[in-house]
Amino acid sequence: xxxxxxxxxxxxxxxxxxxxxxxxxxxxxxxxxxxxxxxxxxxxxxxxxxxxxxxxxxxxxxxxxxxxxxxxxxxxxxxxxxxxxxxxxxxxxxxxxxxxxxxxxxxxxxxxxxxxxxxxxxxxxxxxxxxxxxxxxxxxxxxxxxxxxxxxxxxxxxxxxxxxxxxxx
Ligand code: ZN
Numbered sequence: 001x002x003x004x005x006x007x008x009x010x011x012x013x014x015x016x017x018x019x020x021x022x023x024x025x026x027x028x029x030x031x032x033x034x035x036x037x038x039x040x041x042x043x044x045x046x047x048x049x050x051x052x053x054x055x056x057x058x059x060x061x062x063x064x065x066x067x068x069x070x071x072x073x074x075x076x077x078x079x080x081x082x083x084x085x086x087x088x089x090x091x092x093x094x095x096x097x098x099x100x101x102x103x104x105x106x107x108x109x110x111x112x113x114x115x116x117x118x119x120x121x122x123x124x125x126x127x128x129x130x131x132x133x134x135x136x137x138x139x140x141x142x143x144x145x146x147x148x149x150x151x152x153x154x155x156x157x158x159x160x161x162x163x164x165x166x167x168x169x
Contacts, residue, residue, distance in 0.1 A: 001030075001033045001034055001036075001037045002034050002037070003034070003037060003038050003041055004034050004035070004038045004052035004053075005052065005053075006038065006042065006047075006051055006052060006095050006096060007050075007051055007052070007053055007096055008095075008096050008097065008098060008162060008166065009096055009097050009145065009147070009158075009159050009162050010159050010162075010163070011096075013050065013053055013055070014050060014051070014096055014140070014143065014145060015143040016050060016055050016143050017055070017141070017142055017143050018048070018049065018050050018055040018056050018057045018058075018140075018141040018142075018143075019055060019056060019057065020056075020057050020077050021056050021057055021058060021076050021077055021115075023119060024076055024115055024116075024117070024118065024119030025119075028056075028058070028076070029117060031049065031054060031056075031058065032058060032060055032074050032117065034052070035047050035049060035052060035058070035060045036060045036062070036072050036074075038052060039060055039061075039062070039095070040062070040070075042095050044095045045061055045062060045063055045129075045133060046059065046060070046061035046062075046133045046136060046137045047059070047060050047061070047095060047137070048137045048138075048140035048141055050140055050141065050143075051095060051096050051140060057076065057077050057078065057141045058074075058075070058076050059074075059075040059076075059078060059134075059137040059138070059140075059141070060072060060073065060074055060075075061073045061075070061133050061134075061137065063129055063130055063133060074116055074117040075112075075114040075115075075116075075134070075137075076114055076115040076116070076119075077114060077115055078112055078113070078114040078134065078137075078138055078141075079112065079113045079114065080110050080111070080112055080134075080135075080138065081110075081111040081112065081113055081123070082110065082111040083107035083109070083110050083111075084107045084108050084109040084110070085107075086107070086108045086109070087105045087106060087107055087108060088105070088106070088108040088132075089103045089104065089105045090103065090104060090106070090129075090132045091103050092104050092132065092136055092146045093146075094136070094145060094146050094147075096140075096145065097145060097146070097147055097158060097159075097162055098162060098165065099161070099162070099165060100147065100158045100161060100162065102146070102147070102150055102154060102158075104136075104146050104149045104150070105149075106131070106132060106135050106136075107131070107135070108127060108131060109125065109126065109127040109131055110125075110126050110131050110134060110135060111123065111124070111125050111126075112124055112125075112126060112134055147159070
């Protein structure tokens, strides 16, 4: 396993649409292992492959609390089958938009389908933070960041702030 560099805004690769994966094989599992290690090291709770510059429809996440045992999830070619009418606001952040947090309103519950680490098709209902994280990460696969859901002013301020941080580092 290896740590990969996480792209941050305004890197144009983050706007790219990711392509479906052909199948889950050892090469893809190696990518997912790297993604998970990179996410844990950041630390973060979710990471899409494009965030390390790989334009493939792959997501890793782990929503376990610090005191809980690790519970990694791997979602390959995820699709949303259904979304609830009800929406909820949640304060989101993103490893590609460091130090910025803001409220985004999304469907409270979603039903998803994806291939797991072993290539098995899974259908699952998500709610709470799982639903938020799935939708946030799936946005990445279409080149959408959580700040794209904010007003233009807030988005521009966020990018400016990240650029300033990067310069100072
Ligand atoms: Zn993100």
